[in-house]
Amino acid sequence: MKHISRTTLIFLGSIVTFTLVVQVLISLGVLSPFWNTILRQGAVMAIVGLGLNLIYGFNGQFSLGQWGFYAIGAYSAADITYRWTNDANSNGLTVLFFTILLVGASILILYRVFGKIRGVDPLSAFAIYLIAAVGLTALAVSIGNLTAPAVNAILKALPTNIANTLVYLLAVIIGGILAAEVSFLFGLPVLTLGSDYFGIATLGFTIIVKVLLDNSDVMFGFVEMKGARGMIGIPKLTSWIWVMLFLILVIVITRNLLHSSYGRAIISVREDEIAAKAMGIDIGHYKTLTFVLGCLFAGLAGGLYAHINGFLHPDSFNFIKSFDPMIIVVFGGLGSVTGTVFAAFAWQLVLEGILRSILPPGFETWRYVVYPLLLLVMMLLKPNGLFGNYEIPYLRQVLPPLKKPATETQTPAAKESL
Amino acid sequence: MMLEVKDLNVYYGAIHALKGVTFHVDKGEIVTLIGANGAGKSTTLNTISGLLRARQGSILFQGEDITRTMPQDIVRKGIVQVPEGRKIFATLSVLENLEMGAYLNKDKAQIQRDLEMVLDRFPRLRERRNQYGGTLSGGEQQMLAIARALMSRPTLLLLDEPSMGLSPILVEQIFEIIQDINQQGTSILLVEQNAQMALSIADRGYVLETGRVVLEGPAQELLHNPMVIEAYLGGHG
Numbered sequence: 001m002k003h004i005s006r007t008t009l010i011f012l013g014s015i016v017t018f019t020l021v022v023q024v025l026i027s028l029g030v031l032s033p034f035w036n037t038i039l040r041q042g043a044v045m046a047i048v049g050l051g052l053n054l055i056y057g058f059n060g061q062f063s064l065g066q067w068g069f070y071a072i073g074a075y076s077a078a079d080i081t082y083r084w085t086n087d088a089n090s091n092g093l094t095v096l097f098f099t100i101l102l103v104g105a106s107i108l109i110l111y112r113v114f115g116k117i118r119g120v121d122p123l124s125a126f127a128i129y130l131i132a133a134v135g136l137t138a139l140a141v142s143i144g145n146l147t148a149p150a151v152n153a154i155l156k157a158l159p160t161n162i163a164n165t166l167v168y169l170l171a172v173i174i175g176g177i178l179a180a181e182v183s184f185l186f187g188l189p190v191l192t193l194g195s196d197y198f199g200i201a202t203l204g205f206t207i208i209v210k211v212l213l214d215n216s217d218v219m220f221g222f223v224e225m226k227g228a229r230g231m232i233g234i235p236k237l238t239s240w241i242w243v244m245l246f247l248i249l250v251i252v253i254t255r256n257l258l259h260s261s262y263g264r265a266i267i268s269v270r271e272d273e274i275a276a277k278a279m280g281i282d283i284g285h286y287k288t289l290t291f292v293l294g295c296l297f298a299g300l301a302g303g304l305y306a307h308i309n310g311f312l313h314p315d316s317f318n319f320i321k322s323f324d325p326m327i328i329v330v331f332g333g334l335g336s337v338t339g340t341v342f343a344a345f346a347w348q349l350v351l352e353g354i355l356r357s358i359l360p361p362g363f364e365t366w367r368y369v370v371y372p373l374l375l376l377v378m379m380l381l382k383p384n385g386l387f388g389n390y391e392i393p394y395l396r397q398v399l400p401p402l403k404k405p406a407t408e409t410q411t412p413a414a415k416e417s418l
Numbered sequence: 419m420m421l422e423v424k425d426l427n428v429y430y431g432a433i434h435a436l437k438g439v440t441f442h443v444d445k446g447e448i449v450t451l452i453g454a455n456g457a458g459k460s461t462t463l464n465t466i467s468g469l470l471r472a473r474q475g476s477i478l479f480q481g482e483d484i485t486r487t488m489p490q491d492i493v494r495k496g497i498v499q500v501p502e503g504r505k506i507f508a509t510l511s512v513l514e515n516l517e518m519g520a521y522l523n524k525d526k527a528q529i530q531r532d533l534e535m536v537l538d539r540f541p542r543l544r545e546r547r548n549q550y551g552g553t554l555s556g557g558e559q560q561m562l563a564i565a566r567a568l569m570s571r572p573t574l575l576l577l578d579e580p581s582m583g584l585s586p587i588l589v590e591q592i593f594e595i596i597q598d599i600n601q602q603g604t605s606i607l608l609v610e611q612n613a614q615m616a617l618s619i620a621d622r623g624y625v626l627e628t629g630r631v632v633l634e635g636p637a638q639e640l641l642h643n644p645m646v647i648e649a650y651l652g653g654h655g
Contacts, residue, residue: 118488261521268507268518275505275563277469280493280522280570335509389509 011394012248019244026240036240037308038353039345043243044305046344047250049328050337051297054254056326057334058263059290060270062195065186065202067322068209069179069295071314073302075213075225077175078234078312082224084167085235090151093167093174095144100177102136107184126188133185168237172246172303179299180292187291191284206322213314230313238307246304247341250297251395254337257293259397266290298325331378333385337395343386350374420445420480420574420605421466421497427474428458428465435461437629438475443574443607448600450608450616450637452650453626459609460502462626463576466607467499468492479574494522496573502609503582504563508552512543515551515562519569529569536565539595557588564595574605581612593619613650617641625650 022039025031031039048066055063076096083092110129114120155163190201212219217227225231257263268276269283276283306312328347332339355367378386421443428436436458443449451459464470466477468489477485484492507515516536520529537544540561546554551562560580567575577596581589589612597619600606610616617623617637625633625646633645640646 118491261517264510264514264518265521267510271507271509272505274469274501275507276518277489278467278493278499278501278505279518279566280490280498281518282488282490 007393011392015244015248015251019241019248023240035353038348040238040240040243040308041305041352042345042348043240043247044301044308045325045328045348046247046341047301047304048298048325049332049340049344050250050254051294051301052325053329053332053335053337053340054257054266054290054297055294057329057336057340058258058270059266059287060195061191061287061291062199063202063291063294064199064319064322064326065183065205066294066298066325067317067319068202068206069183069298070302070305071206071209071213071317072179072182073172073175073299074306074312074317075175075216075231075302076178077171077303078231078306079222079224080171080174081164081168081235081237081307082231082233084155085164086224086233088152088156089148090155090167091145091148093170094148094151095141096174096178097170098140098143098147099137100174100181102140103133103181104177106132106136107181122189122192126185129185129188133181164235164237168235168307169242172300172307175303175306176296176300179302180296183295184288184292187288191287191291203319203322206317206319210314210317210319213317225312228314230311232311234306234310234312236307236310238304243304243308246300250300251337251341253293255395258337262286262289327375331375331385333387333389335389336385336387336391338390338392339385339387419443419478420447421607422478423462423466423475424478425475426462426465426472426477428461428470428472435629436465436472439626439629439631441624441631441634443605446600446603446605447622448596448606448608448620450610450620450623451626452610452613452616452623452640452646454649455611456628457626458629459626460578461629463499463578463607463609466492467497467576469499490522493570496571497576498567498570498572498574499576500563500567500578500580502578504556504559506551506554506559506562506566508550510551512547512549512551512554512562515566516543516569519566522570532569532571536568539568539598540565556583557585557591560584560588560592561595564592564599568599572604574607575599577606577608579609579611581610581615589615613646614641617646 022031026036048070052063052066055061055066080092080096083089107129110125110132114125155167158166186205190198193201213225214228216222216225258266265276265281265286266289268279268281269286273283324347328343329340331347332341332343351367351371355370356364359366382388419442423439423441426436426439427434439458439462441449441451451462453459461470465472468484468487468491472485475485476483479492479495479497482495484495484497487495507518510518513533516533517529520532523529523532537547542558543562543565546558551559554562564577564580580592580596584592593615596606596608608616608620617640620637622635623637623640624631625640633640633643635643641651
């Protein structure tokens, strides 16, 4: 990039400084592992929240499905690293890699084709996508298992640390993309529904994922996931630095998307679908794009979360929990990136950190009395959320000054009326 | 012929909203559809712009069948609708609203020129260019809605009730603007409840009643037609 503006530098400078200061405090032992975990979970919630803010805050689609995609990201990333660290086998990595590659390619190609032949009804399109996805997944399983030994050999030739980190990063990214691809398939028939119905359908998705995870060992034969007993033995590789790097990446992507013409189109769909259509905006396209991107963030966050505690339990992905990101987004301010990030950290720090440490032992449950009250007071005092639609300068959109092209001159009439 | 609508039949579920509507718009004309609430005026416009689908009948635009064309492709061909109730983007600034109008245009320099042209035509919008659309008054919002539609360089402009909720002075201003746009070469299909105003600027008019065209003719003739006066102009001659 040739030109980086001052606000960008200030933003990146301060967030990097913040990250490093916290890291130093962690290394010096000033921040205990307890607070370290809470901070990392805060960053994870911020990523989930940013995904939901895109879908709900900016695009206006009320989604309760983020938690299901978060779970998909968590379990698939965990499975990859689990197989590598416990069985020294990279077949989880290769199988899922080829799955996202082939399914992703088929989605992109079919999307183009359906874009050319206009007016294919969503359900027939959905059926074709689904058949392609299932067939290609079966193909990916065989290719993955075939290539696994070769990948094993390559990874074993690397120093253990580097190999583990590499598998971890790939696992998180693959988990995110897998969640995004599932969200595309799920979104096809569901995004045509109106906003409220869409909310119910996505809530249903979260419940389905939870039930499947409860029975993952029996229904799919993933014995390492241990179904309802919870998956243990996942390497704890998500450090503060990694989680912050992902958060910064997600903030920058969100910001650049929102400031582009895509961003305006996304917002115009929220503002008025009929007007957006009348302007020639393909609203289905933008709803899909936003939903998939939001779910990609949820999936990434899931992968990061799985490697914080090294333990996953289906109960953490209960549908009740799917309201957490919703609360964070509304609390921070719908349509405010700043608000979402702030609220996510505040949420974890207050609920899991401060309240837990100041309430006397045995009274932890009172947290769930205190925080709804906090929410209530908040909604009464600031119904637009903590930040409303305030953004820090970096995230604020600066409109270019209106320039007169040299070829044309202003009409006298217009000048007078100014 | 610019636009030719033949035997259009549109349903909302089981409700038969348009029962064989036929009319046309010639190049450079202002044509108005008048009629009471529920006559099918907005339905007709929404079907032309692709927001609704016709079950029967056809819509030809410059000789090309667009009955089954997607809304975004219809905009690309040069038909733009200013929806009923203005429907501007409330949390986008005036400039951003206008840029959304040029959404399908990829030529940045041309967008900039169009923007200047539109802002010259609506000096009020120039003053308020950085304000949120939602903070504009009703008249300004209507101007913004029309300006936004002009940004996509229409050859046929569909206007749905531009006078809705505006004071008489503003209605006159808006209608002057419509005439002005028409004189610069854009054909206009105007849907109005304010039949008097609509007929006074239109070349021809069609009267819709419960999904059918019951009367058609030159606007001046309709203005003096006893039936129209009785039903829509609220008087006895």
